Amino acid sequence: AQSVTQLDSQVPVFEEAPVELRCNYSSSVSVYLFWYVQYPNQGLQLLLKYLSGSTLVKGINGFEAEFNKSQTSFHLRKPSVHISDTAEYFCAVSNAGGTSYGKLTFGQGTILTVHP
Amino acid sequence: GAGVSQTPSNKVTEKGKYVELRCDPISGHTALYWYRQSLGQGPEFLIYFQGTGAADDSGLPNDRFFAVRPEGSVSTLKIQRTERGDSAVYLCASSSAPAPSSYNEQFFGPGTRLTVL
Numbered sequence: 358a359q360s361v362t363q364l365d366s367q368v369p370v371f372e373e374a375p376v377e378l379r380c381n382y383s384s385s386v387s388v389y390l391f392w393y394v395q396y397p398n399q400g401l402q403l404l405l406k407y408l409s410g411s412t413l414v415k416g417i418n419g420f421e422a423e424f425n426k427s428q429t430s431f432h433l434r435k436p437s438v439h440i441s442d443t444a445e446y447f448c449a450v451s452n453a454g455g456t457s458y459g460k461l462t463f464g465q466g467t468i469l470t471v472h473p
Numbered sequence: 474g475a476g477v478s479q480t481p482s483n484k485v486t487e488k489g490k491y492v493e494l495r496c497d498p499i500s501g502h503t504a505l506y507w508y509r510q511s512l513g514q515g516p517e518f519l520i521y522f523q524g525t526g527a528a529d530d531s532g533l534p535n536d537r538f539f540a541v542r543p544e545g546s547v548s549t550l551k552i553q554r555t556e557r558g559d560s561a562v563y564l565c566a567s568s569s570a571p572a573p574s575s576y577n578e579q580f581f582g583p584g585t586r587l588t589v590l
Contacts, residue, residue, distance in 0.1 A: 361515070389576055400477070400581040401516070401564070408576055447515050451576075458528055459568065459577065460506060463515030 359384040361448050363464035370438055371472050378433040378467045380448030387453040390431040391461070392422055395445045404446070407431065408453070418442065443471045475499070477582035479565050485588045486555055494550040494585045498567030505548050506579060507540060508564040516564055522548060523570065555589045562586050 364379040382388065390407040405416025412424040422433045431448060448464040478497045486492050498505050503524050508516035518532040522542045530540070537555075542548040552559055566579040 363515075393581075398583070400583045401566075402581075403578055406576075406578075449515075458521050458523065459504070459579065460518045460521055460529065460532075461508075461516070461579065462518070463508075465513070465515050 359388070359450055359452075359462045361450055361462055361464035363446075363448055363467050365467050366465065367468045367470070369470045369472060372440055373437045375436050376434065376438050376442075376469065378446050378448075378469065380431045380433065380464060382429050382431065382448070382450050384429075384450060384452075388450040389453050390422075390424060391449040391451075392416065392420070392431075392433050393447045393449060393463075395447065395466075397444075401447065404433070438469070438471045440471050440473060442469060444469060477565055477567050477580050479563075479582040479585050481585060482583065483586045483588075485590065487590050488555060488557060490555050490589075492552050492555055492587065494552075494563050494587070496548045496550070496565030496567075496582060498546065498548070498565070499580055500546075501569075502567035502580075503545065503570040504568045504577065504579075505542060506566040506568075507548070507550050508566065510562040510564055510584070512561070519550070519563075552587075555587075557589050560587055560589045 360383045362381045392404040393401040394404045407424045415421045445466050449461040480495045505522040507519040510516040521529040525545045537553045540550045562584040564584045565582045568577040568579045
């Protein structure tokens with residue numbers, strides 16, 4: 358079984374400040390890792406993913422995340438946030454291979470609120 | 474091109490009633506997933522279709538829940554004898570056919586918000 362824990366349910370920040378959204382996972386097999394963003398009244402949108410290779414991955418809208426296998430973490434970062442980054446962010450994992458068919462296990466979500 | 478669409482966007486029903494939720498995947502996508510997102514929680518996997526068959530229904534909570542995809546495109550999630558605890562946003566996602574050890578991005582629809590009174 359897999360699980361994902363997002364350590365902060367809400368993160369308030371001021372515009373142009375840096376932000377880190379924390380994610381830890383548990384799995385007995387190798388995993389793929391994802392961050393999704395959900396804007397109000399919209400579907401989930403893939404922000405970035407880690408499949409293999411370099412542990413630092415870059416995504417859309419200036420976000421990046423670093424896979425740390427020893428700490429089983431995949432924290433999301435942005436050096437300078439904008440008002441438009443206000444949304445809910447979900448960390449997710451899926452089995453890397455096997456017969457999981459890509460089904461995702463999500464964390465509880467972190468609401469990022471950017472204040473002017 | 475068109476993304477994943479779901480209808481209705483909102484559904485209010487009474488306890489004990491039957492509901493159907495529809496998902497139209499991206500054209501050509503053979504893999505289809507249903508997830509349920511309860512208030513304040515992340516989405517939880519319900520069922521996965523590869524083509525017309527349900528390859529993994531391990532996430533369906535009980536036998537009141539059933540899903541079909543008869544022609545390998547549109548899917549319908551059916552809930553019998555609805556309960557207040559079924560209230561949630563039901564999300565559908567589609568992707569190109571995944572194979573072991575490969576990855577294909579899942580594209581999500583906007584969801585159907587189900588409220589059981």
